[in-house]
Amino acid sequence: MRRVAAAPAVLVGIYFITLAAALPLAAAIGFGINEHLGSSLTANDVADSVNYDWWQEFVSQGSSFTLTSTFTPSILGFATTLDSLSGLIDKRPIVPAIALALGFYMLVWVFLQGGILDRYARGRRVGAYGFFAASGIFFLRFLRLGIVAGIGYWFLFAYVHEWLFAKWYVNVTRDVAVERTAFYWRVLMYAIFIALLALTTTVLDYAKVRAVVEDRRSMAGALIAAIRFIVRNPGRVAGLSLTNTVLFLGVVGVWALIDPGAGGSGASMWAGVLLSQGYILARLIVKLQVLASETAVFQRSLAHWGYSAVPISTRPEPPVVEIA
Amino acid sequence: MRWTFGLCAIAMALLLSTTLHGSQRFDQPAPGARSPRNANYEIDVRLEPRDRTLHGRERIRWRNISANPTGELQFHLYWNAWRNAESTWLRERRLGGNSTTPRPDAWGWSDIKALRVTLDQSYDLGASVRFVAPDDGNTADRTVAAVSLPRPVPPNGTVDIDVEWSAKIPRPFARTGYIDDYYFFGQWFPKIGVLEDAGWNTHQFHSGTEFYSDYGVYDVRMTVPRGYVVGASGREVTVTDSSNGTAIHHYHGEDIHDFAWTTSPQFIVLTRTFTHSTLPQVQMRLLLRPEHAGQAARHFDAAAATLRYYGEWFGPYPYGNITIVDPAFQSGSGGMEYPTLFTAGTRWIAPARVLAPESVTVHEAGHQWWYGLVGSNEFEHAWMDEGLNQFSEARVDDVAFGTKNDLARRYFGGFIPWVFRDIPVKRQVDEGLAGYRAQAESDAEATPSFRYWPSTGGNITYFKTALWLHTLEKWLGWPTLQRAMSTYFDAAKFRHPEPAEFFQNLNQAAGRDLTPFFDEVYRGSNTFDYGVQALTSTPAGTGHFRTTVVVRRFGEATFPVDVLTIFSDGSKKTERWDGVERRAIYRYDTKVRARSVQVDPNRILMLDVNYTNNSRTLQPRAREASVKWSLKWMAWLQDVLVTYAWLV
Numbered sequence: 001m002r003r004v005a006a007a008p009a010v011l012v013g014i015y016f017i018t019l020a021a022a023l024p025l026a027a028a029i030g031f032g033i034n035e036h037l038g039s040s041l042t043a044n045d046v047a048d049s050v051n052y053d054w055w056q057e058f059v060s061q062g063s064s065f066t067l068t069s070t071f072t073p074s075i076l077g078f079a080t081t082l083d084s085l086s087g088l089i090d091k092r093p094i095v096p097a098i099a100l101a102l103g104f105y106m107l108v109w110v111f112l113q114g115g116i117l118d119r120y121a122r123g124r125r126v127g128a129y130g131f132f133a134a135s136g137i138f139f140l141r142f143l144r145l146g147i148v149a150g151i152g153y154w155f156l157f158a159y160v161h162e163w164l165f166a167k168w169y170v171n172v173t174r175d176v177a178v179e180r181t182a183f184y185w186r187v188l189m190y191a192i193f194i195a196l197l198a199l200t201t202t203v204l205d206y207a208k209v210r211a212v213v214e215d216r217r218s219m220a221g222a223l224i225a226a227i228r229f230i231v232r233n234p235g236r237v238a239g240l241s242l243t244n245t246v247l248f249l250g251v252v253g254v255w256a257l258i259d260p261g262a263g264g265s266g267a268s269m270w271a272g273v274l275l276s277q278g279y280i281l282a283r284l285i286v287k288l289q290v291l292a293s294e295t296a297v298f299q300r301s302l303a304h305w306g307y308s309a310v311p312i313s314t315r316p317e318p319p320v321v322e323i324a
Numbered sequence: 325m326r327w328t329f330g331l332c333a334i335a336m337a338l339l340l341s342t343t344l345h346g347s348q349r350f351d352q353p354a355p356g357a358r359s360p361r362n363a364n365y366e367i368d369v370r371l372e373p374r375d376r377t378l379h380g381r382e383r384i385r386w387r388n389i390s391a392n393p394t395g396e397l398q399f400h401l402y403w404n405a406w407r408n409a410e411s412t413w414l415r416e417r418r419l420g421g422n423s424t425t426p427r428p429d430a431w432g433w434s435d436i437k438a439l440r441v442t443l444d445q446s447y448d449l450g451a452s453v454r455f456v457a458p459d460d461g462n463t464a465d466r467t468v469a470a471v472s473l474p475r476p477v478p479p480n481g482t483v484d485i486d487v488e489w490s491a492k493i494p495r496p497f498a499r500t501g502y503i504d505d506y507y508f509f510g511q512w513f514p515k516i517g518v519l520e521d522a523g524w525n526t527h528q529f530h531s532g533t534e535f536y537s538d539y540g541v542y543d544v545r546m547t548v549p550r551g552y553v554v555g556a557s558g559r560e561v562t563v564t565d566s567s568n569g570t571a572i573h574h575y576h577g578e579d580i581h582d583f584a585w586t587t588s589p590q591f592i593v594l595t596r597t598f599t600h601s602t603l604p605q606v607q608m609r610l611l612l613r614p615e616h617a618g619q620a621a622r623h624f625d626a627a628a629a630t631l632r633y634y635g636e637w638f639g640p641y642p643y644g645n646i647t648i649v650d651p652a653f654q655s656g657s658g659g660m661e662y663p664t665l666f667t668a669g670t671r672w673i674a675p676a677r678v679l680a681p682e683s684v685t686v687h688e689a690g691h692q693w694w695y696g697l698v699g700s701n702e703f704e705h706a707w708m709d710e711g712l713n714q715f716s717e718a719r720v721d722d723v724a725f726g727t728k729n730d731l732a733r734r735y736f737g738g739f740i741p742w743v744f745r746d747i748p749v750k751r752q753v754d755e756g757l758a759g760y761r762a763q764a765e766s767d768a769e770a771t772p773s774f775r776y777w778p779s780t781g782g783n784i785t786y787f788k789t790a791l792w793l794h795t796l797e798k799w800l801g802w803p804t805l806q807r808a809m810s811t812y813f814d815a816a817k818f819r820h821p822e823p824a825e826f827f828q829n830l831n832q833a834a835g836r837d838l839t840p841f842f843d844e845v846y847r848g849s850n851t852f853d854y855g856v857q858a859l860t861s862t863p864a865g866t867g868h869f870r871t872t873v874v875v876r877r878f879g880e881a882t883f884p885v886d887v888l889t890i891f892s893d894g895s896k897k898t899e900r901w902d903g904v905e906r907r908a909i910y911r912y913d914t915k916v917r918a919r920s921v922q923v924d925p926n927r928i929l930m931l932d933v934n935y936t937n938n939s940r941t942l943q944p945r946a947r948e949a950s951v952k953w954s955l956k957w958m959a960w961l962q963d964v965l966v967t968y969a970w971l972v
Binding site: 019025026038042049053054071076083084088089090102105153174176178179263277279284287 | 503504505506614615652653654655671672731733735736739744745746747749757758761762859920922933934935936937938940941942944945946947948949950951952953954955956957958960961962964965966967968969970972
């Protein structure tokens, strides 16, 4: 956590990118709402509280698999988290506009991860130039790794998920007449699937950490090294994953408790916005903490605390300096 | 010419009186009974859990209460809807978008092994049973069987029919079947159709509609493994243990038109007595699944609220007992009504502020009135039971549980609920307007229900009806509507009323002819949409403002609406617009500027599919609202982004 705290610009930058990825679509939704409400008196209700009647009418104006169709009560408070987590592990289809935003957002993450890991690996300021230079150095390597990751995730979601939920779960619960029993089965399926996802992301994370810390160009080699690292340090890796999971659950738990719901207008609305943005910030901290802590664990195991093989890139002096 | 006109008038009056008095000439109660009791059953049935079969014998004592003799008998064999993939039920299910092929062990069927009728003598007609398909001519459909009689049964004549049959119990279809050791049996025995004055009204089993049968006395003995709990229509008479490890449960029900039963060794049996100062006492029996043991009070409270409010509003529940069945998970048998017995339905996690299991319990208990006691034809006029009941249920939900009805959504495979504390569910709009809006023009309500488009019929049957009844409640007032419904209930109970009878009651109670309204909501499929086209209020000379209001009818359907203009000093002008023309323009010269205008400000017309355009203000807040909600939505999208970012 110290490394994350020591690099606030990374957090702020990532937060603004998350904001920027969401803002255009939010503006589109807002434009739609504004159009639909027009000069009606209904807008008073909608501004001051929840008018579920209007809500349903608004959604009915859009087609079934468009941005408007995502404007459901799940956008309120803690339901957002339940909805997004459930959407991911239940493999719910994503509407095209959001898929596009998601693709862009993930690509930006892939680009920035080199810089982020480099910054955390060094544990000291590298400057904007150094940060983006590292991002650029590792971008193509991580893209190659991303292809491997994509294949892994595709296999997990297209085959393993299908097998777990559409086949195994359906078969074992087909004759189950007690909901609680079916739920336990479902939890088991989730546990297996999440464990596989977690294992995949952990391998990929350590592959990236290794590539950055040791300046490796071969992503296949990085993957193998990551697996070897995990196998040799199972306790440390698992312990760290567990700690990070607890941190994640803590953040989600606090969010559930402070859930601002729909809120009213004016100050109450802005308070809700601040709380929700605070939560997003906390989720990003958790994400960055995972990367930072994995970097630290990897470096500690190699006795290279704060070591990174890539020299810090510095901005070249402008020609005028040379002349002088 | 005048003579011809007079004859026509008499003929019309006769026709109308026949229509209003139902479709069977002799549908008066039998001596000492509440109903005609013209379809009486004595049934012996044995459940074989090992091969999931039923084996039964029944004697039907049937009386022809139509105006005409019949030389044929028709029977429903509903379970044959799952005999093959080409049954009308499965064809319609596919038409509605569900193309799932039942698994090999899911099928079910009914086979008549023997059939004898006793008229002047006994005739063995087993070999002459044939299948008919009066609705669509589908030769693969075996849900209606017919036999020709050696001689006709005259009006008021009686025939005894002895049937022996066996049936394969399906995996749950249409709320009947088995899962694990839970069994629910609906429409499980060969059941005689309804002979009306116009002929047999024996429809095939359709995927979107339910049932229709005559009233009678049911005396049923069910043999099940010992230790199994049984719940059934009617009242338990005896339970006799047999030496072969089975027990015979004997039930008896009078003046009912169907018989359903359930059995499972898992049920917890609980009872509570409903008492009321003016209504008859009712023994409530709850068969509860163990995992819902903590929800007994919620079931009882909802059933008691129904017995109370339906009893007070429409008429008393006469049977003295009612059985509430909590169905097994995945049994597909939840939310279904049968005489004196119904299935509710709840979840393992059932938040207190969400009206489940209450709403389904009220709904199905309410069907004891609109289906059980008033035996409308569910094949043809499903709205007469479902729609009336949807409306009535919403009133009970509101009156009895109004403050604890918040919206909830379920996540993680539907197991985990989340309650939205700031979205209370309002009965008039939130329970159905969205569904109706989406399918408003799919079918006219007057279309026979079994001909509705399979996947959208429910929105017309349930929600459109409930919405126009809510409209009538707000338009005419609850006392008037309640009087109309209770009068109708009293006149139609233990009979098969036609829609005209209901409409006539409403006209009489309202003291005016509501036909134009029924033409719109019942006979047509047009939508209502009134709106404000323009509102201007500009200075017009010293100290005066010229205000112009333009309102429009965007939908085809018409309804009288008020147009309310409010001025900046709080003064109001209300215009009554008949809503027939496509537009109306109102002009006012006032000392102050107008602030807003609203069409149908009290929201009488609950069927208006676009209420947002009903108002306009000169101080709009749409921007503020859109900022608020787009920021909410943005936080949701950010959450999605951050969640998926875990993968990179």
